[in-house]
Amino acid sequence: MCTQGAILCLSPYAEPSTCPRKKGNSVNSPCLPIGERIRYHRTRRGRTQVAVAGLAGITEAYLSQIERGLKVPSADVLTRIAAELNVPVASLLGEDPAPSTTEASTTTASSVVRALMGRGVPRGTEPATPTALRERVEAVWRIWQESPARFTEAEKLLPSLISDTEHAICAHRTGTDTGGRREVFRTAADLYGLLRSYCRRTGRLDLSLVAADRARRAAEDADDPVRIATAQWNLGHVLLSQGEEQAQEAGAVALLAVEGLQCVPQSPEATAVRGALELVAVLSSARTCRWSEARKRLEQRARPLAEQVGDGNVQWTVFGPTNVELHAMSLGMLAGEASEALRVADQIDTSHLPSRERQFTFGLEVARCYDLRREDAAVLVHLLSLEELAPEDLVRSPLAREMVTNLVRRVRPTYRRQAAALAQRMSLL
Incomplete structure (x- = not known):
């Protein structure tokens, strides 16, 4: 049994269900006394x-x-x-509704769920072409990875895109256009990979699992080995979010997918996805406190693959040397070795990464390391920087909300006004 569960619970790479207080499927954010x-x-x-x-x-x-x-x-x-x-x-009393999202945003998020559950475009309409769908999915992926308002912007586009994609799948499943059929399923696999991340980040782990499974089935229908492996990468991240037992299963899923890629002709794409899967296995070992195994796999398996392909964004995984360094820093944080994690962090430059989310995660982990050392001024500086980088992510992150709440409770008078103002903007006050 892991003896450092309290630290592991706070990993922003895989926010487990035991972290925040829960009520149904929604996360109750920490509130001040x-x-x-x-x-x-x-x-x-x-x-x-x-x-x-x-x-x-x-x-x-x-x-x-x-x-x-x-x-x-x-x-x-x-x-x-x-x-x-x-x-x-x-x-x-802390019972007033938190205005962290607008009514319109909440309504749109519900529309995403309705579309995901199959209530979308009437079947009598003309299906979108594979090319049009591909362009729309890639546009949403760019928003999801690059926009500081990615939740709000993606939620406006996802409901119709989900419905149109499902409609196109139905139209091409029995059609004679083999090339078009395969491209539609590839596009669907990419879309559901995004939805896996969206659902997890909005606290719907149940729907995140549904999306991961649909991505896998679409990749199999497309007969695309790299996308099939990517779907297993998606499933691994869902499992990492659901406790120690599931975290161990995530590692098994990832390594099985790595084994499957051995039969695929070698390419930069296959190598990058294999490396991303190795990082899932690294996190699986860390989540179950197998620190030596996690570090060994990072250095002997993931790092050589990263050096082969360089920094990139194959299948939106952002795998490469920088991502490996981010995980090395994360291992130090998860193990409670804040000083070592910060030493690694000092050598990392995330400014060139194509994913704002990954930049946010890095900054959040740096803040957590300073939080472990009770260096409140540094915690506040990094949290304010994260608010500027990705305000919607900050509001939705259980770890960020926990740190801000604790900061307001203990911070010195010199910083209390700034900490309280941040807490108010995050609807914690």
Whole structure:
């Protein structure tokens, strides 16, 4: 049994279901205690403890104890404090709806789910051509990897794209255009690979598994060995998100796919996907605390493959030497070796990577290393940088939300205002 589960739980490469508190399929973000919310709203309005306590009919000492978490106010006292601070009681309880996404965005996200579950384009319409579908899928992939507002932008395009792709599959499955049929299935495999990532990042691990399975079936229908292996890479990342037992299974899935690629004619594409699969196996070993095995596989299997192909983006995996270094840094973080991880991080330049998400993950892990060392100023600097790089990812990351919440609780007065403002923008206050 892994003895460092608390650290492993916080890996942004594979956010496990045991990290955040759950209710159904949605993630409940960490919220500040009542006392710290009261202090936040009081100081934000420039009110002293003496003034608020006096007008609320309690002593300054009692309010101080409430703000420090030593006392829990009664409903009557809480109501009076809320009235003096001119905020709803729900704001002090953390029960007000978090405005992290707009109503329109939520509606669109629901449309993605509806399309994924098969409620889309009427079958009587003319199917999209393979070329048109390919262009649209590649455009969405570019948005997903490059846009700071990738969730909002992708959610506008995905529902119709899912429906049109499924419609094209139905039209070509029994058609006579063999080349067109194969291209449609290849495109479908690529689309469902993106949806695997989208569903995982939006907290729908159940649908992420559905998308990974559809990507695999589409790749098999296309008879495309590289895409079949990529589909197993997608499945591996879903399994990495679901606890220690599934993490071990992820490694088995990845290595089976590596074995399957041995029978495929060698090409840069096959080599890159093989390397990406090796990195899944590396993370599988790390998630189950087999540190020596993880480091050995990284150095002896993944790194030589990365040196063969160089930095690239085959099948949107971003595999290459830089990605291998990112995983080396991640191993240090997961093992709790923050100083070693930061030493590795100092040698990494992610500015040339085609994936903003991978740049975000790197920055988040650097922030986590400083968090482990309780270097709050560095944590805050990196979190603010991540907000500029990918604000939608920051809001949705359980690790980021946890770090910001903890930062507000313990940060020195010098940085408290900036930390509290960030927490407010992330709907944690």
